[in-house]
Amino acid sequence: MYRERASRVEGVVVWTRTAPERDDGPVYPVLPDGCMDLLWIGGRLSVAGPDTHAFTPDLAGGDGFADAVGVRFAPGIAPALLGVPAHELRDRRVDLTDLWPGSEGRDTAERVAAATDPAAALESAALRRMAVAGPPDPLLRAVVAGLDAGRTVASVAESVGLGTRRLHRRSLDAFGYGPKTLARVLRLQRALALVRASVPFAEAAVVAGYADQAHLARETRELAGLTLGAYAALANSETPQPSGSSTTA
CATH class of the missing domain: 1.10.10.60 (Homeodomain-like)
Structure with missing residues (x-):
């Protein structure tokens, strides 16, 4: 089951997806929309870049089907807070630690993993970075x-x-x-x-x-x-x- 809600910041959406119990349902393609996402799936913290074509997600985590949470940024918002041009992430899924070297990416992953509400923890991490990056252009x-x-x-x-x-x-x-x-x-x-x-x-x-x-x-x-x-x-x-x-x- 997929659910989403507006974040405290305009242009940001927080979403959750509860994993299916069995592999017997359709896998819904993810369609291009100009957005970028910060993702927590199966214990992995990553970034989904802007897509140019439909993407079929792998719903499995390390131990079978995994719940997922994410923060979706409207077009043009994410590159400033991630510190990388969007075209470098086009049609890619990249571990956050590859974009945030040192302790920041690792510490963020640890906070999300330890949180009772991973979606809220992921949102807070994104909003902290946005506060540093400044308002959208x-x-x-x-x-x-x-x-x-x-x-x-x-x-x-x-x-x-x-x-x-x-x-x-x-x-x-x-x-x-x-x-x-x-x-x-x-x-x-x-x-x-x-x-x-x-x-x-x-x-x-x-x-x-x-x-x-x-x-x-x-x-x-x-x-x-x-x-x-x-x-x-x-x-x-x-x-x-x-x-x-x-x-x-």
Whole structure:
């Protein structure tokens, strides 16, 4: 069972996933959403970078199926607190100790392991780092908001006072990929949110900014690895699932 809640900081979500008792249910793919996650799964503290394609998680820990907790950061937030450009983590899962050398990563893992509420402990660790890193860059938030509203890359670049080349470089560091890819990912998430709300496919496609249903279907297959019908079936299953990058192992 998957659950999530808003954190004390805007743009941060805390989630938990209770492991299944048996290996007899579907494994839900994790879809690209531009986010990055700090994860505690099976005694391992790691980071999930931004995905460019669907990722099928390994639900098993060291001794079979493992519960998992995570802190998910909206696009552009995590690189500053992790201390590494997002593009270096694109489509990767990396141990936190590889990013935080010395005692910090190890001490964080030990605190989470000893906590009665690992999700709260993981959230506190993330918020401590965010306090040091400072608030999210408002320029990056404006970029995400503009692209998520369906605006062109050129118009977003102009609105934030950057040329398209500079915006591309900033986007690689902040989001893990260029603004055109981020726009594709955000558009797909908009469309699939409508599909989850039982909006007809053709209507969901137009509202989200696709040319037509066929265009949405192609993007869903390419980015999510699923047909629209298969995604809708998963979305309507009895077990709540995350829409994006949360349950990565």
